[in-house]
Amino acid sequence: MIIHVSKISDKGYSLSDSIDIDNAQLLEEGSYFLEGVDFQVRFKRQDKRIQAQGTIQTAISLACVRCLEPFELKIHSRFDIILFPKEMMETRSAALDEEDLEYIFFEKDEIDLEKILVEQINLFVPFKPVCQAGCKGICPGCGANLNRGACPCDPSKNEIKFLFDKVKR
Numbered sequence: 611m612i613i614h615v616s617k618i619s620d621k622g623y624s625l626s627d628s629i630d631i632d633n634a635q636l637l638e639e640g641s642y643f644l645e646g647v648d649f650q651v652r653f654k655r656q657d658k659r660i661q662a663q664g665t666i667q668t669a670i671s672l673a674c675v676r677c678l679e680p681f682e683l684k685i686h687s688r689f690d691i692i693l694f695p696k697e698m699m700e701t702r703s704a705a706l707d708e709e710d711l712e713y714i715f716f717e718k719d720e721i722d723l724e725k726i727l728v729e730q731i732n733l734f735v736p737f738k739p740v741c742q743a744g745c746k747g748i749c750p751g752c753g754a755n756l757n758r759g760a761c762p763c764d765p766s767k768n769e770i771k772f773l774f775d776k777v778k779r
């Protein structure tokens with residue numbers, strides 16, 4: 611999905627749509643889209659730079675790193691980014707702070723909107739996602755999902771029983 615910079619007038623250019631993005635674009639292993647990606651974006655000119663402000667809504671399926679079960683993550687993301695023409699990087703313009711590598715560039719009058727949306731979605735996905743804050747994970751002994759109840763080899767259970775036996779004596 612390419613936006614031509616020449617389309618962006620001084621008043622700006624707004625766009626909203628729903629698109630399908632390929633699951634291969636998601637960086638998190640085992641993740642996939644559960645629905646289309648709804649977005650609204652408004653482009654504005656700032657001299658040679660382009661400001662893009664927008665919202666993204668979708669849902670993806672992630673695998674919990676503790677219990678390995680899939681779960682749904684709703685994505686409601688807002689973004690506000692500045693895009694620079696590539697020649698500004700090549701001329702090392704004073705307008706760019708070289709220490710900050712987070713700049714997004716566009717080439718030949720073309721902004722790849724899908725690439726921006728994909729980046730924002732990947733940023734929204736937490737590092738080491740878990741299905742719930744208190745996920746108990748799987749038993750290292752038998753592989754049972756401990757969210758569904760304790761298994762016979764649960765070591766903490768054994769510990770409690772052991773303490774009980776001590777108290778009785």
Ligand SMILES: [Zn+2]
Pocket residue numbers: 674675676677678679740741742745746747
């Ligand atoms: Zn889990």
Ligand SMILES: [Zn+2]
Pocket residue numbers: 749750751752753754761762763764
């Ligand atoms: Zn077990």
